[in-house]
Amino acid sequence: MQYDKSFKDEAVKLSDEIGVKAAAAQLGIPYYTLSGWRNNRKKYGNDYLCGSGHKRMSAKPSEQRILELEKENAELKHANEILQEALGFFAQRRKK
Structure with missing residues (x-):
């Protein structure tokens, strides 16, 4: 499933507040998906949501x-x- 950048950003912020498992369950997305977004943010900083097909x-x-x-x-x-x-x-x- 495709998620837009604003959804991803809000999901990561929510996971910072309540934890990855709780945020994933609340939003109805897989834990590993949200965890991957958080890992990308840690690795790439503000450019972690570059989008599909775009060079980071x-x-x-x-x-x-x-x-x-x-x-x-x-x-x-x-x-x-x-x-x-x-x-x-x-x-x-x-x-x-």
């Missing part, structure tokens, strides 16, 4: 910077490929 950003600034640079590098490689293809096209056209 690291809490460390150095790791975030590396990810930004990798993304920029990929964009520049793609732009370089486009420019090389254009150069080949114009060079071929000039020979005619």
Whole structure:
């Protein structure tokens, strides 16, 4: 079953107040599901509810910077490929 972010956040807050087992029983969700959300919060901080299919950003600034640079590098490689293809096209056209 899919749960939205606000439900997950409120469930984790409730589990902080009354305990994981009690909160899971009160909300009608499996204990291990709520426990997993709490473990993710402990591991990733505020970004523990990134959502399905989304890449979770690291809490460390150095790791975030590396990810930004990798993304920029990929964009520049793609732009370089486009420019090389254009150069080949114009060079071929000039020979005619």
